Amino acid sequence: MNHGFLIAAVIFFPLLGGLVGRMAGFHAGLARLLAATGAVLGGLAGALLSGDILWHGSRTVVTWPWFGTGYTLTLAVDPLSAFFLLPVSILTAMAAIYGAQYLGFHHHTGPAGVGAAGAASGVAGRGMVDPANVGLFASLLQTGMVLVLLAHDGLGFLFSWEVMSMAAFFLIALDDANAENRSAAWTYLLATHIGSAFLVLFFLFLGQRAGGLTFAELARATLSERAQALLFLAALVGFGAKAGFMPLHVWLPDAHPAAPSHLSAVMSGVMIKTGIYGLLRALTVLGAPPVWWGWALVVIGVVSGIMGMVFALAERDVKRLLAYSSVENIGIIAIGLGLGLCGRATAQPAMAVAGFAGSLLHVLNHAMFKGLLFLGAGTLAVTTGTRELDRLGGLFRRMPATAGACLAGVVAIGGLPPLNGFLSEFLIYVAAFQGLLGGQGFAWLPSCLAIGGLALIGGLAAACFAKVYGIAFLGEPRTQGAAEAAPPPALMSFAMITLAMLCGGLAVVVPVAVPGLAPVLSVLVPIDGQTLLLELLRGGALLRGVLGVAILLVLLVGFLAAVRRRLLAGREIGQTPTWDCGYAAPTPRMSYTGSSFTQPLNDLFEPLRAGTVDRPALSGLFPAPGRLATHPADSFVGRLYTPLFTGVETLCQRLRWVQAGRLQVYVLYIAVTLLVLLGWNLW
């Protein structure tokens, strides 16, 4: 297959679709169609390219000299790029198909309160949001991500990184009539540029040592231990800000609700993974890693995973909750990377291979189920008019296809067998246990931390998504909006069902296809191909065992369902409220809410959160009516960033007098500066 053509297609199809779609902005439907077509064609080309490279374990390089500038852009697809290109292609295509109808959705405004304001911001096609702009920036985001994965020189990488980051900024700021969205966009811009600053440092410093900026040249740089450590830290902050490592995650929960849902899916499913890709790419050029890099990533991963879930449990806004869950999953990926690095540094190939393979697979898996869940959240927002979990309910019977797809999503994201989320987490567990078995000295410490952390994260995630699914889809509708919800149109359902089937499909394919990861892993774990393949085969055998048990479980569930059906056959099935202690007027609003469902866990983690609760003062035998309100908050924002930025602002306010507002004074500043410099130079 012609790789040059595919590379051009994967870059230019989305771009072309977005630009032509923008020009066709006079007709909203046409604009959406063109943008979606470009994105889907680009995604198709990307999937083909990625599949071909991964299948053959080959590598393609395209150089593009920019005449007159002395700069040559190097684009290359190697197995590592190709592996990340796969989820990017699939998810952007699915999101584009979904978006073609989602953007045209007209819905009634939900009831007042957080829900209404929140729903409005998450739904495109209202207010100032022009669908043609959505298509344009979505295509720029897609092209930017693809270029990030393909660029194989520092300058091209930084440029692509910026294109991707800025496209995401405009997508977050689309509905800028809403103050929350503006604030989210600024937070994101600040976070992403702090990250970019570190990346510029990283590439310039390394490039100076290496005498060139292409990745091949960077890898040849000779680095002292100190330089290596500093570069690793720069990469960790720079890429971690994009990936959402704690405490650099604060932009995520604000940004994802602000963007249209199908693009939240893209951002959360794949854009933040470019941070992981960048980190892996940095590891390939930094030489042999010391063991503390692995420890650092394990600690970051455990903190991100646990804290992400602690915040997610308390959230009521579905999209914010999903954003925190992305932080948690990035944490799991980081744990895998950390264990892989530990294994590599301590020469334990089994641990290294399982750790890296687990975290790579989790990248792929998370893209599928998180993309699916964001599309599901978007569907709920537009069909019910609210994103607030506690206002939903009873949607299973109203939109069975969406409910079925989302069920697959929550099972997968909760890390439960038989779906794909369990498999990648299982491989990471395998890596941790390998570390326990084979290490010397303190090598057991990160493994123990990882096992304990993963177990806690898994439990919390299962609880959290039981809450999401139970509250949204089961029971009775709590509000008018939820009661009147209708199933989404065909393309939206198609995208969600396809992703759900991919979650299931991956669970079957992965145990068999794990040895196919060998070319990807060979750049990360420099051991001989034989050992690598052997370890992967062992991992695959374990996963096939898991798959077998999972299939048995599915059969058992199917059998039990059949038994239940049989037992109920011929009986009358009615519906009635649960026993309510004789209360005369029960309503669905009195059923369990998400907040009450997770209250025990929330109380347990209270010291870690910064949430507040307004409790009514109840006294006497017949107390007056009262209201209870809980306000979930991010303790990193409340305890770290707000004091920090308030302090900076106070300092800056003290310099306000400098800005006098008179032209003359400003020119005076310039003149005095110049004269002082002149005099100082000539003295």
Add this chain to the structure above:
Amino acid sequence: MNLLLEGLLVLIVLTNLLMLGSSRLGVYIRAGALQGVGLAFLFFTGEGGWPEISITGLALVTMIVKGLVFPMLLFRTIRQAGVRREVEPYVGFTASLLIGVAAWGFATWVGGRLPLPGIIRSDLLVPTAMFTIFTGLFLIIARRNAITQVLGYLVLENGVFTFGVALETSTPFIVELGILLDIFVAVFVMVITLFQINREIEEIHMDTSRLSTLRD
């Protein structure tokens, strides 16, 4: 010694001092025009006789733009705005003159120490250029009226231009042309903006200090 060159430089210094000590806008504009024409003549003071055709063209364009076009534009503006004088400058006219003398001293000191490529044809050339730049900056800083600001900018550019003449061997023709175009566009835009501002806010009488209410 090149009598024409030195004479022109003295003319430029004197016009600078005139602008520092005057309060009437008409004087500013005429002094600026005179300075511009004097600058254009600097091109003809080279040792090698008549300069080449491109330099001649540049000199002619300079003369027309600075000697005719700018004064006409500026006079039209003050006629339409009905302003004749600089009122209440931040630095008084006598004090300005004294500062001007000090600036001349500083410029001479700088001129003596500034390392420059090539041979400078007159000891006065660099100090004059520096002094003109300082004068321009000072006019922008110390005066309120918008027309004076524009004039200050012009004078500043004249100083840069003089430098270009001093370094004529090392400054390409295209740079000189670029500077000229730059000033032309800048003055054009400034005059139009002034006219618009004046029409919108009738009572400000081109007092730029009122613009500070526009800051955030």
